[in-house]
Amino acid sequence: MDEPKRKTVLSAAQTTGILTIGNYLGAIRHWVRLIEDHECFFPLVDMHAITTTPYLPAQLRKNTRSLAAQYIACGLNPQKCTLFIQSHVLGHAELAWILGCMTPVGDLQRMTQFKDKIEKGAPINSGLLFYPVLMAADILLYNADMVPVGEDQKQHLELVRNVAERLNNTYSKTFKVPEPKIPSTASRIMSLQNPGRKMSKSDPNRASYILLTDDPDQIRKKIARAVTDSGREVRPGPDKPGITNLLSIMSGFLEISLEACAARFAGENYSSFKKGVAEVVVDGLGPIRTRYQEIISDPAYLDSVLKAGAEAAQKRAFRMLNKVNRKVGFVERFP
Ligand code: TYM
Numbered sequence: 001m002d003e004p005k006r007k008t009v010l011s012a013a014q015t016t017g018i019l020t021i022g023n024y025l026g027a028i029r030h031w032v033r034l035i036e037d038h039e040c041f042f043p044l045v046d047m048h049a050i051t052t053t054p055y056l057p058a059q060l061r062k063n064t065r066s067l068a069a070q071y072i073a074c075g076l077n078p079q080k081c082t083l084f085i086q087s088h089v090l091g092h093a094e095l096a097w098i099l100g101c102m103t104p105v106g107d108l109q110r111m112t113q114f115k116d117k118i119e120k121g122a123p124i125n126s127g128l129l130f131y132p133v134l135m136a137a138d139i140l141l142y143n144a145d146m147v148p149v150g151e152d153q154k155q156h157l158e159l160v161r162n163v164a165e166r167l168n169n170t171y172s173k174t175f176k177v178p179e180p181k182i183p184s185t186a187s188r189i190m191s192l193q194n195p196g197r198k199m200s201k202s203d204p205n206r207a208s209y210i211l212l213t214d215d216p217d218q219i220r221k222k223i224a225r226a227v228t229d230s231g232r233e234v235r236p237g238p239d240k241p242g243i244t245n246l247l248s249i250m251s252g253f254l255e256i257s258l259e260a261c262a263a264r265f266a267g268e269n270y271s272s273f274k275k276g277v278a279e280v281v282v283d284g285l286g287p288i289r290t291r292y293q294e295i296i297s298d299p300a301y302l303d304s305v306l307k308a309g310a311e312a313a314q315k316r317a318f319r320m321l322n323k324v325n326r327k328v329g330f331v332e333r334f335p
Pocket of ligand 1: 010011012013014015022023024025026027028045048134135136138139147148149150151152153186187188189190198199200
């Protein structure tokens with residue numbers, strides 16, 4: 001009997017620098033598990049990264065290679081999944097154009113992340129508005145079944161599902177409607193300085209986030225300075241956003257429940273709790289940091305991974321792009 005076909009997974013991170021533990025706990029560590037028994041595509045989305053303007057082209061190139069090394073250091077073994085640079089594969093922008101022509105502007109203007117950017121007064125280019133359509137193209141080009149992401153991407157994925165359904169209904173069934181996969185714990189890690197806000201590497205306050213490459217000393221200092229709540233008890237709860245966030249971080253690294261983490265500090269004060277959390281993070285990131293240094297200092301290896309990844313992804317992408325071009329009425333290319 002034939003083996004059942006493996007399900008296809010696609011997810012991505014922007015090439016904007018070193019990942020935070022939010023990216024790792026909310027997304028990347030789940031991808032690592034999926035590569036064992038799924039067909040996985042993990043683009044490095046440099047075309048999304050240029051929506052944040054202004055940026056330095058040389059820095060973007062550096063960030064893109066760095067992100068590839070981070071993916072691998074986190075455990076995304078390139079023998080078991082396809083790692084590639086989004087701009088290396090023709091089809092993402094082309095499919096985004098077609099999908100954009102089927103997406104009402106109002107749907108894009110309603111996106112919370114877009115509205116947040118407007119509120120922050122960031123310069124708004126049309127790419128920022130179009131950002132979720134390019135995400136839809138990333139996912140649908142590979143006909144992904146499943147998209148493992150953190151909680152903040154939920155709304156974007158609802159839009160992606162709507163876009164897929166709209167094209168299927170307008171022409172004929174072309175895309176699978178992808179399922180978002182959002183983890184039940186640590187799906188939204190908050191800022192260490194303001195537990196009401198998401199942890200983000202674009203936060204101007206460096207004490208608000210921990211990066212994958214932070215050394216033990218930096219990790220201990222940042223967690224020692226993390227905002228906590230009134231009271232003394234170490235327990236999760238809506239009245240304890242700071243403590244709950246630190247418990248989520250611990251729970252994410254140890255893969256045990258928030259309650260089990262809290263139970264380890266019964267009767268102890270916040271200071272010894274923070275020391276405990278810091279050691280868990282130091283232990284969790286240590287091997288990633290070491291591996292990252294090895295990979296980033298081997299450019300030939302990185303090139304070979306990214307070349308093979310782009311070739312494999314391109315084959316897939318052309319297949320779907322040709323199919324969609326035909327469905328929407330473009331004349332077939334001449335051989
Ligand atoms: P990006 O680079 O912002 O984030 C990458 C992944 O990390 C998750 N994440 C978090 N999870 C928990 N707590 C946090 N504080 C936190 N911050 C970020 C995000 O949910 C995401 O899963 N739009 C995407 C990139 C993208 C994409 C795609 C994703 C482009 N095309 C196709 C999936 C499928 C993004 O903003 O990534």
